[in-house]
Amino acid sequence: xxxxxxxxxxxxxxxxxxxxxxxxxxxxxxxxxxxxxxxxxxxxxxxxxxxxxxxxxxxxxxxxxxxxxxxxxxxxxxxxxxxxxxxxxxxxxxxxxxxxxxxxxxxxxxxxxxxxxxxxxxxxxxxxxxxxxxxxxxxxxxxxxxxxxxxxxxxxxxxxxxxxxxxxxxxxxxxxxxxxxxxxxxxxxxxxxxxxxxxxxxxxxxxxxxxxxxxxxxxxxxxxxxxxxxxxxxxxxxxxxxxxxxxxxxxxxxxxxxxxxxxxxxxxxxxxxxxxxxxxxxxxxxxxxxxxxxxxxxxxxxxxxxxxxxxxxx
Numbered sequence: 001x002x003x004x005x006x007x008x009x010x011x012x013x014x015x016x017x018x019x020x021x022x023x024x025x026x027x028x029x030x031x032x033x034x035x036x037x038x039x040x041x042x043x044x045x046x047x048x049x050x051x052x053x054x055x056x057x058x059x060x061x062x063x064x065x066x067x068x069x070x071x072x073x074x075x076x077x078x079x080x081x082x083x084x085x086x087x088x089x090x091x092x093x094x095x096x097x098x099x100x101x102x103x104x105x106x107x108x109x110x111x112x113x114x115x116x117x118x119x120x121x122x123x124x125x126x127x128x129x130x131x132x133x134x135x136x137x138x139x140x141x142x143x144x145x146x147x148x149x150x151x152x153x154x155x156x157x158x159x160x161x162x163x164x165x166x167x168x169x170x171x172x173x174x175x176x177x178x179x180x181x182x183x184x185x186x187x188x189x190x191x192x193x194x195x196x197x198x199x200x201x202x203x204x205x206x207x208x209x210x211x212x213x214x215x216x217x218x219x220x221x222x223x224x225x226x227x228x229x230x231x232x233x234x235x236x237x238x239x240x241x242x243x244x245x246x247x248x249x250x251x252x253x254x255x256x257x258x259x260x261x262x263x264x265x266x267x268x269x270x271x272x273x274x275x276x277x278x279x280x281x282x283x284x285x286x287x288x289x290x291x292x293x294x295x296x297x298x299x300x301x302x303x304x305x306x307x308x309x310x311x312x313x314x
Contacts, residue, residue: 010131010132010292011127011128011129011130011131011132012041012042012095012096012127012128012130012131012132013093013094013095013096013125013126013127013128014038014039014040014041014043014094014095014096014097014125014126014128015036015037015038015039015094015097015120015123015124015125015126016038016123016124016125016126017038017123017124018035018036018037018038018123019035019036019119019120019122019123020033020034020035020036020100020119021033021034021107021109021115021119022034022107023107023108023109024107024108024215024220025080025081025103025104025105025106025107025108025214025215026069026081026105026108026111026197026213026215026216026220026221027068027069027080027081027105027211027212027213027214027215027216028103028104028105028214028215029214029215030103030215031103032101032102032103032105032106032107033101033102033103034085034099034100034101034102034106034107035099035100035101036097036098036099036100036116036119036120036123037097037098037099037100038096038097038098038126039096039097039098040096041095041096041128041129041130042096042130043096043097043098044057044058044059044095044096044257045057045058045086045089045094045095045096045097045099045254046058046097046098046099047072047073047079047082047098047099047101048098048099048100048101049073049077049079049101049102049104050100050101050102051102051103052076052077054073054077056072056073056077056079057257058072058082058086058099058254058255058257059255059257060255060256060257060275060278060279060282061279062255063255063275064078065078065080066270066271066272066274066275067212068207068212068213068271069081069082069083069105069271070082070083070086070248070251070252070255070271070274070275071105072255076104078104079101079104079105079106080104080105080106081105081106081108082099082106082251083247083248083251083252083271084106084108084109084112084113084116084197084247084251085099085106085113085116085251086250086251086252086254086255087113087116087188087192087193087247087248087250087251087254088113088116088117088119088120088193088251089116089120089254090188090250090251090253090254090259091113091117091183091185091188091189091192091193091250092117092120092121092125092185092188092189093125093185094120094125095132095258096128108197108215108216108220108221109220110196110219110220111196111197111198111220111221111222112193112194112195112196112197112244112247113192113193113194113195113247113251114193114194117188117189117193131292131293132258132259132292132293133258133290133291133292133293134159134258134259134260134261134290134291134292135256135257135258135259135260135261135262135288135289135290135291136155136261136262136288136289136290136291137153137154137155137156137260137261137262137263137281137287137288138155138286138287138288138289139155139286139287140152140153140154140155141153141277141280141281141284141287142277142280143273143276143277143280144273145272145273147268148267148268149266149267149268149269149270149273150265150266150267150268150269150273151249151264151265151266151269151273151274151276151277152264152265152266152277153260153262153263153264153277153281154262154263154264154265155262155263156261156262156263159261160182160183160261161182161183161259161260161261161262161263161264162180162181162182162183162262162263162264163180163181163183163246163249163250163263163264163265164178164179164180164181164263164264164265164266165178165179165180165242165245165246165249165264165265165266165267165269166178166242166266166267166268167241167242167245167267167268168267168268169200169224169241171226171227172200172224172226172227173224173226173227173228173229174198174224174241177239177241177242178242179191179239179242179243179246181246183250188250191243192243192244192246192247192250193247194236195236195237195240195241195243195244195246195247196220196221196222196236196240196244197220197221197222197244198221198222198223198224198240198241198244199213199216199221199222199223199224200223200224200225201223201224201225201226201230202225204216204223218230218231218232222235222240222241245269245270248270248271248274249264249266249269249274252271252274252275252278253274253277253278255275255278256278256281256282258290261291
């Protein structure tokens with residue numbers, strides 16, 4: 001049964017075998033080689049720069065840039081555009097994996113998480129004997145910006161992660177859209193995985209002048225010019241825009257270090273607010289607790305455990 005795996009306490013899961021791909025970095029425009037590898041129970045998600053020999057845990061306080069993507073690491077050891085891979089891993093219920101990459105960002109593929117889900121399916125998924133912890137939201141936490149955009153986490157009575165998001169791009173083909181779902185592997189695959197990143201045509205020249213979007217094209221992004229969608233094949237769904245933004249939420253909140261049991265609500269939220277939300281949650285020890293593994297639940301932990309410190313339970 002599919003269940004609500006990403007928010008349930010249960011057994012940790014990893015990949016059955018390594019699998020790789022080659023693509024283009026969205027912002028660098030450079031060729032990128034990526035490999036997903038199985039990892040021991042308790043490892044968490046770790047990004048490895050194979051060209052530098054540097055490991056960076058996928059945890060919220062490693063985020064150093066949220067400008068049009070989520071990036072972790074400092075200086076030359078940076079890894080950007082991790083949100084779609086993180087969403088695919090979280091959405092399919094993977095707790096432990098090494099993500100190897102030989103460049104400063106992940107390949108953009110088609111702009112969605114679907115190619116990464118395909119890789120995970122090809123590699124296979126293994127359930128280990130190690131128990132999984134979840135992060136239970138105990139009281140509301142909210143962050144917002146000066147323009148009224150907000151993101152919040154609320155407690156839930158059920159062992160699930162529910163998310164709802166609204167976006168508003170007036171005078172464009174995007175308009176106002178809203179979407180909500182209860183996250184599960186099935187719901188992620190069916191509702192979010194294939195939703196592609198998007199941009200406004202008027203912003204492309206500015207982004208490229210700033211050294212961004214060098215690898216962007218109609219093959220890996222939806223481009224909107226006022227009331228028009230410029231991609232010849234159009235949209236995959238009428239509300240593909242808000243679905244992609246919710247996909248980003250799943251990927252960004254996966255940097256909590258464990259599945260979240262609670263409810264997410266947001267309006268016009270992006271990578272910056274999503275990361276601020278995690279920082280606000282973990283800054284307040286009364287707002288959350290570990291559930292699922294007794295030793296963690298009873299430890300009174302006040303910050304999420306990093307992968308290197310996580311219990312390797314066989």
